[in-house]
Amino acid sequence: MSLDQSLARRLAAVVGEDGILTDEDRLLVYESDALTQYRHRPSAVVLPRTTKELSGVLRVLHEHGRPFVARGSGTGLSGGALTVGGSIAVGTNRMNRILEMDVANRRARVQAGVINSDLTRASLPHGLIYAPDPSSQAACTLGGNVAENSGGPHCLKYGVTNRYVTGLTVVLPDGEIAELGGMERDEDGLDLVGLFVGSEGCFGIAAEIEVALIPAAEGVRTLLGIFLSMEDASRAVTDIMARGMLPAALEIVDSETIRAVEASIFAAGYPTDAGAALVVEFDGMDAGLDAEVAVAVECCERAGAREIRTASTDDERLALWRGRKKAFGAMGRLAPDLLVQDATVPRTKLPEVLAKVGEIGRRHRILVANVFHAGDGNLHPNLLFDRRDVDEMHRVEAASKEIMEACIQAGGTITGEHGVGYDKRSYMPLVCSHDVLEAMARVKEVFDPAGLSNPGKVLPDGYGPSPRGVA
Amino acid sequence: MTPTGTAVDPVAIQTRVREVLGSEAGMLRDGAVVASPTSDDEISALLRVANESAWRVLPSGAGTGRDIRPVHASRGREEGPGATSGPDLMISTLGMTELLDHEPADLTFRSRAGLALADLQAGVSGAGQWLALDPPGGGRVTLGGIVASGAAGPLRVQYGRPRDQLLGLTMIDGAGRILSLGGRVVKNVAGFDLVRLATGSRGALGIVTEVTFRLYPRPEADRTLVWSRESLEEAWDVGRSLAVLPLPLASAELIAGTWGAPHDDVGVRIALRMTGSEVSVTRMRDVLLQQMGLPLRDLDGADSELAAYTLSQGDGEGPVSFRLQSLPDRGRPLMRPLSQLPTKRLAIHLLQGAIRGTIMPEHGVEVLEPLSKEASALGASLRVLRAPGSVPAGIESTSPSTVSQRLHAAICRGFDPGGVLPGAWLEGWK
Numbered sequence: 001m002s003l004d005q006s007l008a009r010r011l012a013a014v015v016g017e018d019g020i021l022t023d024e025d026r027l028l029v030y031e032s033d034a035l036t037q038y039r040h041r042p043s044a045v046v047l048p049r050t051t052k053e054l055s056g057v058l059r060v061l062h063e064h065g066r067p068f069v070a071r072g073s074g075t076g077l078s079g080g081a082l083t084v085g086g087s088i089a090v091g092t093n094r095m096n097r098i099l100e101m102d103v104a105n106r107r108a109r110v111q112a113g114v115i116n117s118d119l120t121r122a123s124l125p126h127g128l129i130y131a132p133d134p135s136s137q138a139a140c141t142l143g144g145n146v147a148e149n150s151g152g153p154h155c156l157k158y159g160v161t162n163r164y165v166t167g168l169t170v171v172l173p174d175g176e177i178a179e180l181g182g183m184e185r186d187e188d189g190l191d192l193v194g195l196f197v198g199s200e201g202c203f204g205i206a207a208e209i210e211v212a213l214i215p216a217a218e219g220v221r222t223l224l225g226i227f228l229s230m231e232d233a234s235r236a237v238t239d240i241m242a243r244g245m246l247p248a249a250l251e252i253v254d255s256e257t258i259r260a261v262e263a264s265i266f267a268a269g270y271p272t273d274a275g276a277a278l279v280v281e282f283d284g285m286d287a288g289l290d291a292e293v294a295v296a297v298e299c300c301e302r303a304g305a306r307e308i309r310t311a312s313t314d315d316e317r318l319a320l321w322r323g324r325k326k327a328f329g330a331m332g333r334l335a336p337d338l339l340v341q342d343a344t345v346p347r348t349k350l351p352e353v354l355a356k357v358g359e360i361g362r363r364h365r366i367l368v369a370n371v372f373h374a375g376d377g378n379l380h381p382n383l384l385f386d387r388r389d390v391d392e393m394h395r396v397e398a399a400s401k402e403i404m405e406a407c408i409q410a411g412g413t414i415t416g417e418h419g420v421g422y423d424k425r426s427y428m429p430l431v432c433s434h435d436v437l438e439a440m441a442r443v444k445e446v447f448d449p450a451g452l453s454n455p456g457k458v459l460p461d462g463y464g465p466s467p468r469g470v471a
Numbered sequence: 472m473t474p475t476g477t478a479v480d481p482v483a484i485q486t487r488v489r490e491v492l493g494s495e496a497g498m499l500r501d502g503a504v505v506a507s508p509t510s511d512d513e514i515s516a517l518l519r520v521a522n523e524s525a526w527r528v529l530p531s532g533a534g535t536g537r538d539i540r541p542v543h544a545s546r547g548r549e550e551g552p553g554a555t556s557g558p559d560l561m562i563s564t565l566g567m568t569e570l571l572d573h574e575p576a577d578l579t580f581r582s583r584a585g586l587a588l589a590d591l592q593a594g595v596s597g598a599g600q601w602l603a604l605d606p607p608g609g610g611r612v613t614l615g616g617i618v619a620s621g622a623a624g625p626l627r628v629q630y631g632r633p634r635d636q637l638l639g640l641t642m643i644d645g646a647g648r649i650l651s652l653g654g655r656v657v658k659n660v661a662g663f664d665l666v667r668l669a670t671g672s673r674g675a676l677g678i679v680t681e682v683t684f685r686l687y688p689r690p691e692a693d694r695t696l697v698w699s700r701e702s703l704e705e706a707w708d709v710g711r712s713l714a715v716l717p718l719p720l721a722s723a724e725l726i727a728g729t730w731g732a733p734h735d736d737v738g739v740r741i742a743l744r745m746t747g748s749e750v751s752v753t754r755m756r757d758v759l760l761q762q763m764g765l766p767l768r769d770l771d772g773a774d775s776e777l778a779a780y781t782l783s784q785g786d787g788e789g790p791v792s793f794r795l796q797s798l799p800d801r802g803r804p805l806m807r808p809l810s811q812l813p814t815k816r817l818a819i820h821l822l823q824g825a826i827r828g829t830i831m832p833e834h835g836v837e838v839l840e841p842l843s844k845e846a847s848a849l850g851a852s853l854r855v856l857r858a859p860g861s862v863p864a865g866i867e868s869t870s871p872s873t874v875s876q877r878l879h880a881a882i883c884r885g886f887d888p889g890g891v892l893p894g895a896w897l898e899g900w901k
Contacts, residue, residue, distance in 0.1 A: 104715070104800040105824070127717050149660050160658065162667065163635045178874045184824065186796040186852045187671070189871060190879055191621065194634055194667025198660050215717040238576065244599055244688035284719055288751030344656045348576045376657045377577075416658035424661075431661050435648045440663045442885035446878060458662060 003044045003088070007064050011046055014056035019094075021045040030089050033076040034136075035423055037337060037387055042069070042083035049094045051111075051169055051177065051207040057090060058205065059175025067452045068173075070201040072113060072141030077340050078421025080147065080200050084456045090205060092143045098122055099208065106213045107166070107183055112143025112206050119211070128213040131158040134417070135325065146206050149198030151417035153249040153324075156375035157283075158214070160417070162197045167210030170196060170203070173453040183210060195443070200419050201454040203447035219286030220248070221293045222279065224320040225300040226307040229275035230254055230370070234351045236278055236303035237374045240296055241347070247296070249281040250375035251324045257369040257382075258323060260334050266326030268319065274306070278374065279324050327371045328382075334367060335384035339396055343407035344416030347377040356406045357381050364399040366392070378416035379407075404430070420458045428460050437463045479559055484526065488560065491516045503558050505531075507566035511641060511649050511680050514562060518647035518678075521560060522889035528645075529558035529893055530678040532565070532585060532616035535608035558893075562678055564615045570594045571681070579638060579655060581683040584615025600686040603630035607827070609780055615679040621671025625722030625779065628822050629746065634670040636685050642669055642677035645887025650677065657685050668882070675894040676886040690746035693721075695775040696759055697768035697782075699738045703727065703806040706739035707819070711800065713743060713762065714821040718755050721746045725819035726782045740767070742782050744775065782818070789815050789829035790859045791836050797851035799824035808845045813838060827856075835859070839866050 003011075003022055011020050021027060022044045031041040048054040061068050068088045071081040083089050095111035098119065102108065103126040110119060116137040119130045133152035134140055140150070146168070151160045167182035181193035196203055227233040233252050240247065253261075258270045258277055270277050278300070282292040293310065300308050311317040331338050345353050354370065361368035361383070372379035381403055385392045404414055404427055414420070414427045428437065441464035447453070451465030484504045488497035492513055497506045508514050521528050567583035570591065574580070575598035582591060589610025592601055605624030606617050618640060623632035630636070639653030653659055653666040669676055700706040706725050714723035721744040745755045760766070770778045795805065799822055809817060813831040820826070830838060836858040846853045847868045855862045871879070883894040 102798075105798045106822075107798070149664070151658055155658070159631055159635055162664070163631055172874075176874055178878070179872060180875070184796065184798045184801075184850065184852075186794065186854050187621070188854060189671075189875070190675070190882060191634065191667050191671050192875070192878060194670070195664055197667070198664045202663070215719070217719070218717065241578070242576065244691070246688065284747065285751035285754045287754035288748040291748060291750055344658050346574065346577045346579070346656055348574065373658075378658050411655050413654045413656055413659045413661045415661050416656065417660060419660050420662060428662060431654065433651060436650050436652060436662075436665070439644070439648070439650055439665060439886065443663055443665070443668070443882060446881040446885065 007060070007066065008044070010060045011044075011057060014060060015046055015048050015053050019047045019049070019053075021047070030071065030074070030083070030091070033071075033074040033079060033081040035077050035079045035340075035421070037339070038079045038082050038422060040083050042089040043086055045089040045091055047091045047094045051171065054090070054095070054205060054207050055171045055175045055177050058171050058173060061088060062174045062450065062452060065450070065452070067455045069454050070143065070147070070205045072144030072147075073115070073136075073139045075136040075140045076144065076148065076421065077342065077418040078415070078423045080419055080421035080454070080457055082422045084422065087455065092141060092205070095207065101126070103128065105183065106215075107210060108213055109208060109210045110142050111208055112141060112146070114142050116140050116142060116145060123213050124216060127216055129216045130211060131155075131164055131214055132161045135328065142209050142211070143206055146197050146209055147199065147201050148417065148419040151373070151378065153251050153373060156250060156373065157246055157248045162194060164212045165193055165197050165209060166212050168193055168196055168206050169208035170205065171207050172204040173448045173450060177207075178204075181210070183212070198419070200421060200458050202444055202458055204453055217248075217283035219289050220281065220283040220317065221289045222281045222311040222317045222320050223293060223296060223300075224270075224309045225278040225280065225305040226271055226274045227276045227278065227303065227305055230354055231351055232304045233276035233278045234354070234374065236300045236305065238348070239299035239303060240280065241375070243295055243299065245282075245292060245295060247280055247292075247375060248283040249279065250373070251279040252370075252372055252374045253277050253324055253327055254370040256334070256367065257327050257330075257371055260369060261323050261326055261330040264326070264330040264333050266322065266330050268322035268326065270323040271307070277323060279321060324371070327369075331369065331382055331384065334369065335386055337385050337387045339383040339385070339400060340418070341381045341383070341400060341403055342378070342415045342418040343404060343412055344376065344378040345407050345410045345412030347375070349410040349412070350374065350377055350379065353379065353407055353410050353412070357403055360399050360402045360406070364395040366395055366399045368399075373416075376416070377412070422457055425458065425460045428458075440464075479524065479526065481559070484559055487520050487524070488517065491520060501557070503529075503561050505561045505563055507563045509566045511643060514643045514678055514680060515647040515649055517560070517562060518643060518645060518891065521891045522646060525889070526559040526891055527557075527893075528891045529561045530615075530619070530674040531561045531563045532613035532619070533587060533608070533611045535612050536616060536620050536673075564613060564678070564680065567680060573598070575600060578686045578688070579657070579683060580686060581655065581681065582614055583681055584613060584618070584679045586614050588612050588614065588617065595686060596689070599689050601689050602636070602684055603687045604633055604636065605780065606633065614682045614684070618670050618679050618682055619673050625724050625744065625820060628723065629719060629721040630687065634667055637666055637670055637682065638685055639683040640666060640669060640679050641681035642679050644677035645889055645892045653683065655683055674892055675883050677892065690748075692749045692752035693744070693746045693772055693775040694752050694756055695742055695744045695768070695770045695778045696756065696766040697770075697778070698741045698763055699767045700741065701738050703739055703810045704803070706741055707803055707806050709763075710741045710819075710821050713741070713759065716758070716762075718745070718758065719747065720744065720755070720822075722779065723821040724782060725817075725821060727817040728815055740782065742778070744779050789832055790857060791830040791834065791839075791855070792857045793828055793830075793839060794854045794856055795826040795828075795842070795846060795851055796854075797824045797846075797849060801849060801851065802826070804849055805842070805845060805851065808842045812842060836862055836866065843868060
């Protein structure tokens with residue numbers, strides 16, 4: 001659906017002629033996020049620079065009854081930025097300024113389009129960091145992190161995005177600007193900030209985000225354990241946790257993943273005949289770290305680790321992490337298409353669920369490479385396929401559904417950090433009752449009675465307002 | 472109270488409650504009926520009856536937060552002659568205290584909401600774990616109360632607030648719908664975050680009956696160091712300089728006054744708490760001692776925990792208590808007017824910018840006026856937590872925006888269409 005002239009003119013009046021993209025060629029890159037099997041080209045992309053412009057844009061769209069989808073860097077893995085139903089993409093990449101760095105209060109205020117790792121880079125000279133570190137942090141935006149309540153390897157110790165967002169300037173779907181929370185305000189009243197974080201762009205668009213920063217740890221130690229099997233690696237993790245330790249990160253990659261990484265340009269020197277690799281990281285007061293590493297080494301040895309590497313310099317640390325950090329990037333070697341799942345199960349259920357995932361993959365003849373946050377039970381089975389092979393696509397869908405059901409049966413949830421988006425809507429009734437879905441729909445309706453903000457996401461069909469006034 | 476303004480006869484309420492819960496249920500107390508159901512279905516049934524009869528319902532746990540104003544429902548209803556301002560029916564969670572599930576290897580537990588914090592801690596300590604929360608009200612507070620108030624204590628610096636540790640809950644909303652929110656796992660983004668919305672909602676959205684929290688391993692070492700200074704201003708300067716050192720402190724507090732004694736008798740305490748491995752905590756202690764010299768008190772283990780509890784109960788007892796919020800480093804100008812207040816107890820959370828105080832009992836809420844003026848001038852917000860009567864206009868400086876009020880009202884209506892829950896605490900906002 002194209003943009004009609006009067007709407008295009010009104011939007012241009014708000015953001016300038018160069019703030020709207022309507023050329024087919026330029027729209028191409030916006031037709032999907034990182035979940036590439038779904039593609040919907042937006043009718044247009046609008047790129048505001050300020051909260052005021054964003055408010056003007058949403059007001060105009062609201063008056064025209066036009067649905068919109070916020071988009072940061074498009075790194076999402078659940079199709080949350082997919083512009084279904086003739087939606088207009090509202091990109092935040094030009095809202096990329098750090099507005100305030102308040103070191104004394106360990107607080108920063110940023111526009112939604114600021115890149116996650118840029119915020120930490122700006123904070124480090126002051127001895128501070130922004131803790132949530134999703135794997136896509138070199139590209140993903142704070143606005144996207146807010147939408148998904150993003151995690152990352154270090155959320156094991158430090159918590160997820162919701163813990164660090166202290167205030168929001170939100171533009172509601174009708175263009176009204178709402179100030180929510182704020183570190184200097186009293187915490188009385190409903191936690192609207194907590195509600196907005198993780199709302200996946202369905203309640204309006206966060207234009208400015210106030211976050212809490214934390215002191216950078218004095219010291220950090222990293223070790224890499226090479227195991228013969230995933231079971232052994234998981235046993236080491238269980239042991240480390242049972243010893244009362246609070247590692248900063250605990251990540252496992254399986255043999256498929258290791259082989260993919262080592263065959264790629266990202267080769268990290270992990271042995272290709274390993275069954276699994278475990279990255280363990282501790283941070284905190286430097287004096288206490290060697291003792292913690294010693295305990296972790298002991299746990300790995302007792303679990304049968306074939307080899308243990310420890311890092312004592314920054315470069316060595318980066319090398320140990322490389323195999324884990326480049327995992328997604330390397331998957332392209334194994335197959336043209338990738339379906340990344342995001343189920344989270346109680347940690348103690350990981351070994352049994354992993355075994356089930358393996359069995360499901362084998363039965364459906366689908367190659368599955370596992371990468372996961374072992375400390376919090378958040379697994380990412382990567383299902384590899386070629387979508388030109390229709391039969392394989394069907395088998396991937398079937399395998400995916402079975403994996404989801406196995407995780408729920410083990411007491412887990414359908415998504416630990418990637419969000420529901422477009423991709424997992426149909427699974428929502430597996431974890432939310434009808435009454436809960438209706439409660440969510442009612443809350444959505446409070447923020448977006450016209451149903452224009454990211455329609456067709458999160459809630460299954462039949463719940464929540466549908467866009468009105470769209471041809 | 473019925474919509475026509477006639478008071479509902481408590482005996483009639485008790486009769487209806489007994490139809491739902493059985494012939495021994497529902498005690499009469501202070502003009503209200505107090506029921507202690509034991510299941511979600513019973514609470515759901517009570518709320519449905521409450522909706523039919525337009526009762527005012529007040530959820531209740533240990534009662535530690537009950538007099539934090541305002542708590543009774545009057546949203547949109549006629550007040551007739553002889554109207555009382557209290558609830559018609561109090562639904563107590565104290566009949567639901569079971570610890571249902573404790574998975575030490577997962578570091579999670581699930582319990583009914585009436586379980587007291589101290590009892591929960593006793594239940595999980597055998598596995599070397601704890602719920603790393605120290606809310607106002609101490610060990611008596613129920614887990615449901617912690618969720619309803621959302622209130623955090625000093626430990627939030629290191630461990631986060633209740634909302635950061637809550638994984639899931641069951642809540643019966645105002646219409647009696649049983650909502651199972653969140654889950655059992657530490658990371659969960661399935662749908663909109665109604666768990667965060669429910670936390671701190673103080674009964675406006677529903678009655679919390681069951682909770683799932685994450686636990687932490689008991690730290691190897693727990694140490695509290697206390698220094699003292701004569702004036703609030705001096706203590707603030709010193710305290711802030713310590714709090715902003717790049718140390719992973721568990722909490723950083725200034726405390727003035729003790730139970731029953733005016734604060735100028737004992738000076739101002741600066742209390743820093745640190746938890747972690749023995750080696751790390753010792754190192755932090757060394758850094759602090761190097762900076763500050765020997766402390767007044769140097770407590771470890773159980774003594775550290777007890778000291779932290781004793782010092783942190785800044786809400787205290789007293790008819791008038793308040794909370795002041797500013798950015799952490801902007802608090803200095805508030806120290807002078809605070810020193811001039813007849814405070815019984817004052818607690819300043821150095822890294823949060825939050826100040827809680829209780830006034831000596833012989834004084835009324837108007838004694839806060841100078842503090843309120845100073846707060847407004849600085850852009851800080853003052854909120855009265857407890858007061859015997861109404862609070863004169865102009866003392867409280869918090870006022871939410873119209874958009875915020877609109878969102879609040881609409882969200883509450885969605886969960887409580889019949890207006891039976893104490894959503895009126897939001898009506899304290901002008």
